[in-house]
Amino acid sequence: MNRRAAVSAFLCVLSMAAAAGAQELLVAKPESVGLSSERLERIAAAVGRHVDEKRIAGAVTLVARRGRVAWFKAQGLADRESGKPMRPDTIFRICSMTKPITSVAAMMLYEDGRFLLEDPVSKYLPEFKNPKVFVKPASGDPYSIPATKEITVRDLLRHTSGITYNWHSDLGPLYTAAGVGHGLLPYDGTIEENVKRLAGLPLLFNPGERWEYGLGVDVLGRLVEILSGKTLDEFLKTRIFEPVGMKDTYFYLPDNKLDRLAAAYTYYKDKGLNRFPETPITEGPMIYSADYPYRGPKKLFSGGAGLSSTAADYERFCQMMLDGGRVGQTRLLSRKSVELMTQDQLGKIGADQGFGLGFGIEGVKAPLSEFGSPGTYSWGGFFFTAFSIDPKEQMIVIFMAQLHPAEDVSLDRQVNTLAYQAIVD
Numbered sequence: 564m565n566r567r568a569a570v571s572a573f574l575c576v577l578s579m580a581a582a583a584g585a586q587e588l589l590v591a592k593p594e595s596v597g598l599s600s601e602r603l604e605r606i607a608a609a610v611g612r613h614v615d616e617k618r619i620a621g622a623v624t625l626v627a628r629r630g631r632v633a634w635f636k637a638q639g640l641a642d643r644e645s646g647k648p649m650r651p652d653t654i655f656r657i658c659s660m661t662k663p664i665t666s667v668a669a670m671m672l673y674e675d676g677r678f679l680l681e682d683p684v685s686k687y688l689p690e691f692k693n694p695k696v697f698v699k700p701a702s703g704d705p706y707s708i709p710a711t712k713e714i715t716v717r718d719l720l721r722h723t724s725g726i727t728y729n730w731h732s733d734l735g736p737l738y739t740a741a742g743v744g745h746g747l748l749p750y751d752g753t754i755e756e757n758v759k760r761l762a763g764l765p766l767l768f769n770p771g772e773r774w775e776y777g778l779g780v781d782v783l784g785r786l787v788e789i790l791s792g793k794t795l796d797e798f799l800k801t802r803i804f805e806p807v808g809m810k811d812t813y814f815y816l817p818d819n820k821l822d823r824l825a826a827a828y829t830y831y832k833d834k835g836l837n838r839f840p841e842t843p844i845t846e847g848p849m850i851y852s853a854d855y856p857y858r859g860p861k862k863l864f865s866g867g868a869g870l871s872s873t874a875a876d877y878e879r880f881c882q883m884m885l886d887g888g889r890v891g892q893t894r895l896l897s898r899k900s901v902e903l904m905t906q907d908q909l910g911k912i913g914a915d916q917g918f919g920l921g922f923g924i925e926g927v928k929a930p931l932s933e934f935g936s937p938g939t940y941s942w943g944g945f946f947f948t949a950f951s952i953d954p955k956e957q958m959i960v961i962f963m964a965q966l967h968p969a970e971d972v973s974l975d976r977q978v979n980t981l982a983y984q985a986i987v988d
Contacts, residue, residue, distance in 0.1 A: 587808060588875055591631030597988030598626070603634045606981045609974065614639035617836045618972050619947075620828050621649035622964040623874045626982045629957045630882065634982075635874070642826040644838060651875065654811055654823045655963045656856060658747065658868045658944035662780045664880065665866035666720055666921025668787045668798055670900045673716075677790045680720070680920075683713040684782065687789050690762035691782075696725065697765035699733055707765040714770045716786065719779040720920040721908040725766030727777040728849075735848030737764055745778065746868030747851040747945060748843060749859025754795060757863060758785040774913040780921075784866020795864040806893045807879045812872040815861040824871065827853035827946055827965040830972055839967075853946070853965075868945065874963045881952050881959045884940075905940045905954070925951075933976060934983035949975040956986065 593600045606624050613619045621639025625632060637649040672678065678687065685692040691714055695707035710725070718724040729738045729745045741760045744750035750757070758781065767775055784795045791798050796814050804812050816824060827839035843852040856871045863869065883889065884905070888896030904920040907927045917924035919940060926937030941951035947966040952959055960982040962975045 588632045588635070588878065589630060590635070591629075591633055593633040593985070594987075596628040596631050596633050598628055598633050598985045599987045602985035602987070603982075605984070606634065606978055607636055607638065609977050609981060610636075610638045613972070613974050618830060619964050619966055619974065620826065620836065622962065622974070622978075623649060623651060623653060623655075624963075624978050625874045625878055625959070625961040626985070627878055627882065627959040630886070632878065634985075641823075643828075643836075644826070649825070650823070652811065652823060652873055653825050653963075654816065654820060654871050654873055655825055655948055655965055656827065656853065656944070656946045657870050657872045657877065657948050657963075658946055660872070660877065660942060660944040660948055660950060661746075661865065661870040662867050663884075663921045663942060664799060664803060664870065665780050665784050665787065665795070666904065667880075667884075667896065668795070668803060668866075669716070669720065669783050670896060670904060670920065671802060672787060672790045674897060674900060678716055678786075680717040681715050683715055684719065684724075684786065685713055687786055688758065688762070688782070690759050694725070694770070695765045696769055697734060697767055705733070710766060711769045712771060714766075714779075716783075717908065717920070718770045719783040719786070720904075721918050722774050722776050722779055723771050723909070723912060724777065724779040724782070725768045725770050725772070725775065726761065726779045726782065727767045727775050730847060730849035731767070732847070734764065734767055739848050739850070743778070744863055744865070745849075745851075746781065746863065746865025747855060749852065749855050750863040751860045753862050754781065754785050754788065754864050754866070758782050772912070774909055774916050774918060778867055780867035781865055784864060787866070795866055803880075803895065804876075806895060807876075807883055807890050809872065809876040809879055812870055812876045813856075814864050814869045814871075816856050816871060821857055824856060825963075825965045827967070829968055830966055830970050831968065832970050836966075851945070851967075874961045877950060877961055877963075878959060881950055881961070885952055885954065885957065885959060905938070905952075922952075934980045943975060947972075947975060949979070951979055956983075958982070958986075 626634035641649045694710040699705045714724045839853040887898040907917040915929040917927040922940035925939045936955040939953040943949035947964045962978045
């Protein structure tokens with residue numbers, strides 16, 4: 564890339580950051596933070612191919628390093644049917660990328676001295692006292708037996724509680740029959756009501772025995788409400804979103820921002836790319852929709868899945884973590900909390916899975932599968948969003964699209980790889 568093209572690319576980053584308006588992102592020329600402008604363009608090429616081949620409608624990608632955004636690009640369409648272009652401030656359903664935010668909320672209360680990580684959850688939510696474990700014999704009907712120990716707060720944060728999700732083949736049908744919501748469907752109930760229903764069901768295993776991704780972070784969200792005396796949405800707004808500058812992150816979008824929500828799509832090999840149907844999709848015991856951010860009673864604040872946000876907002880959250888819990892002169896978490904949250908908490912429990920308190924941890928249990936650094940912490944969302952935070956390289960990578968099922972589309976991982984190959988220092 565010649566000098567004129569490099570300057571043009573940099574000005575493009577600046578203009579798109581400006582388009583994000585209220586986000587006030589700090590931007591820099593890629594070369595000033597050890598990245599190649601020319602190599603970053605490979606991200607645009609990869610996203611463009613997927614759009615052209617109708618594998619996705621569009622995406623927003625962002626790469627930041629050393630506290631500055633060096634790449635921020637919107638490509639394709641936010642809504643194919645109306646021809647609405649993807650914009651830097653397009654809002655996405657981030658689903659499980661809600662979990663790290665709820666985990667930070669809980670750790671803020673931990674720092675307030677409201678609980679210890681080894682406290683039994685039943686100390687604050689008595690409905691979890693005397694848990695039972697599901698047993699499925701080789702023959703005969705399933706039954707439950709008393710658990711050998713209680714769920715701790717640490718178990719909720721690291722997914723070792725024995726709580727699973729509605730899509731589990733054995734417990735999923737019980738969850739659905741009991742009216743347990745998972746956050747990806749309009750739900751007529753509050754987080755308090757939802758958690759009480761969940762507490763009445765057996766666990767998949769004794770707490771602390773192994774790792775199982777589940778609704779434990781929704782329980783954590785309810786714990787935040789109990790200990791703070793605020794609803795989860797109010798706590799997140801006042802203690803995290805406002806201090807961090809996350810002005811476009813909500814459980815339920817206000818009417819004046821609905822037009823910025825990207826349409827969701829499905830991709831099946833035999834059907835191609837299609838707009839998400841008006842009616843929910845059923846996959847075994849799991850039922851999910853794409854209209855939950857704006858339809859229904861809007862009473863459930865799902866701590867594990869319910870938020871919608873922008874790439875710029877989530878970058879600010881990631882930068883806060885990378886800066887040791889601080890935003891400017893405002894400190895949300897201590898450096899020691901960030902250290903604790905971003906180191907593996909599973910030990911021998913999770914074979915190749917590294918997981919901290921709210922984040923997946925890469926390269927600590929097994930060799931890295933792609934470019935990266937050991938200790939990078941990351942996660943993704945149900946509707947094809949992802950982020951990674953690399954303390955060693957001081958780098959953040961964010962990918963936002965809206966697709967489920969995604970079949971064999973792996974653009975989120977490819978974008979992460981292409982961000983790393985752009986490092987030139």
